[in-house]
Amino acid sequence: MLRVPRGCCLQQEHIMSKVVDGEMPRLLRDEVKKSRWPARLDLAQSFSGLALGLFMWTHLILVSSILISKDAMMKLTYFMEASFLKPEEPGGYPLLVSATAIAVFLLFIAHAGLAMRKFPATWKQHRVFRAQMAMMKHSDTNQWYTQVVTGFIMFFLGSVHLYIMASQPDNIGPYASADRMWSGHMWPLYLVLLFAVELHGAIGMYRLAIKWGVFDGDDPRRTRRRLKTVKTLITVFFLALGLASFAAYVKIGIEHAPHAGERYQLGSEP
Amino acid sequence: MSSPRKLKLNVLRYDPRKEGDEPRMVTYELDEAPSMTIFIALNEIRRKQDSSLKFDFVCRAGICGSCGMVINGRPDLACRTLTSQFEDGEITLLPLPAFELIGDLSVDTGKFMRAMSERVESWIHDEEAERRELTVLEEPMDPDTADRIYELDRCIECGCCISACGTARMRPAFLGAAGFMRVARFEADPRDKRTAEGWYDLLGDDDGIFGCMSLMGCEDHCPKDLPHQNRIAYMRRKLVQSR
Ligand code: HEM
Ligand code: SF4
Ligand code: SF4
Ligand code: FES
DSSP states (O other): OOOOOTTGGGGOHHHHHHHHTTOSOHHHHHHHSOOSHHHHHHHHHHHHHHHHHHHHHHHHHHHGGGGTOHHHHHHHHHHHTTGGGOTTSSOOOHHHHHHHHHHHHHHHHHHHHHHGGGSOOSHHHHHHHHHHHHHHOOHHHHHHHHHHHHHHHHHHHHHHHHHHHHHOTTOOSHHHHHHHHTTTTOHHHHHHHHHHHHHHHHHHHHHHHHHHTTTOTTOHHHHHHHHHHHHHHHHHHHHHHHHHHHHHHHHHHHHHGGGTTOOOOTTOOO | OOOOOEEEEEEEEOOTTSTTOOOEEEEEEEEOOTTOBHHHHHHHHHHHTOTTOOOOOSSSSSSSOOOEEEETTEEEEGGGOBGGGOTTSEEEEEOOTTSEEEETTEEEHHHHHHHHHHHTTOSOOOGGGGGOOTTSOOOOOOHHHHHHHHHHHTOOOOOHHHHTOHHHHHOTTOOOHHHHHHHHHHHTOTTOOOOHHHHHHHHOSTTTGGGOOOOOHHHHHOTTOOOHHHHHHHHHHHHHHOO
């Protein structure tokens, strides 16, 4: 068996040429030729973040239909279950909700796994980063830390929510959702999750634009200033929309508590 | 004329080579002079108050890159920072983190920059060069290309971008923004024949371009205003497309 200490061949050109010509075992070749994986993982991290970010914004807009009326939210729920394929009865195929939740869950796990690589790995790294934040008071640096913290929170809270959606897809509606929030004691989780998602998502989307230079144009610095403003506006908008919707569900949940479990009937609103 | 303002400079003092020396903050007071820079203030202190104070400078004009230090939390050049910009007249000075400390405000950026240069092979790569006819005039360069190279060649290796980078501070093996700027400079140079694949071999990993977390400390603290964000994003796009 050929034995070469790790790394020793890097400087040896005659060994390298043999490696590249394919005479050497794979292990050695991997060490000499740069892997393509860091590039793929970086791209996958960004695409998973982008997909999740877009999904979360859409999701909150759909959820906020409760601000229009209970009927609106119920109709939208049925529509998302593809009720138009089943015109004879209310409701559609909740399995579609399960499928979506599972797909998002997989994306979520993939993104968390990829982004986790960037977490401070040791206490020392964490301390150095905190010291850097304290020294510099630099907003982009601080916001990265916000992403790490909110990402960590979402590991747990996001998983709970996604599991419930995948396992009880038919339990969505003005009363069903409000009962889960209030009578099911889920509201603290949703409140924290709302802040975590909106902060993390908006910062993440801003960072994506910067990272890949998507909108750089001929004045990247002006673009960055504008993106920052847009990011703040988006965060404020979605937090406000989210809090208003949250309040609406909690209010319904409190009012409906005596009948918790009963489903909403379309058109029953006064 | 009103009497000059009193400045208060809090300076980190520490000599790692001196047995038993402990890092400590020492406060120096002095009169502000018109158009005084931190560099002038430090010299004043060294001349009149404490001759043992260590700090670096050469050009006094933002060209040599020796006088980088942390000024009220911001990595910057001491010779280009006016004391008048600090309203309360209190200025805290720390040595640039992420570099080896020589003593007080003096750090060894040279060692880091040298290693960076070697790592990105900071020279024109051209296999034809050996066979080039030296008596023939070089091809003229398109002025826009020359400008682009010049823009990136303005890096003075002051190290502010490294100290301002949370990634570089957490992960000492990270190449850092000065390295990316160096790469961008040679990448822009048509005389350098390195391909995307060649660049990938040098910086296609998490200690290189994919380790950058877009914290923009470099972009926001480079005293020479190099286009960090734009060029790092460009290299990242280029390298994910290479194979
Ligand atoms: C367990 C859940 C999650 C964890 C642990 C997590 C963690 C992280 C971390 C640490 C980063 C920074 C990576 C870097 O600086 O390179 C990041 C980036 C990002 N995250 Fe998350 N995240 C989670 C869920 C989400 C969700 C639900 C969304 C959508 C709202 C999202 C959207 C983004 C985006 C758009 C980025 C930027 C991607 C990039 O820089 O390539 N993340 N995430
Ligand atoms: S890129 Fe800017 S901050 Fe970094 S070493 Fe060069 S001049 Fe200094
Ligand atoms: S963008 Fe941030 S992480 Fe990347 S090199 Fe600059 S300061 Fe470091
Ligand atoms: S002394 Fe040369 S850059 Fe400040």
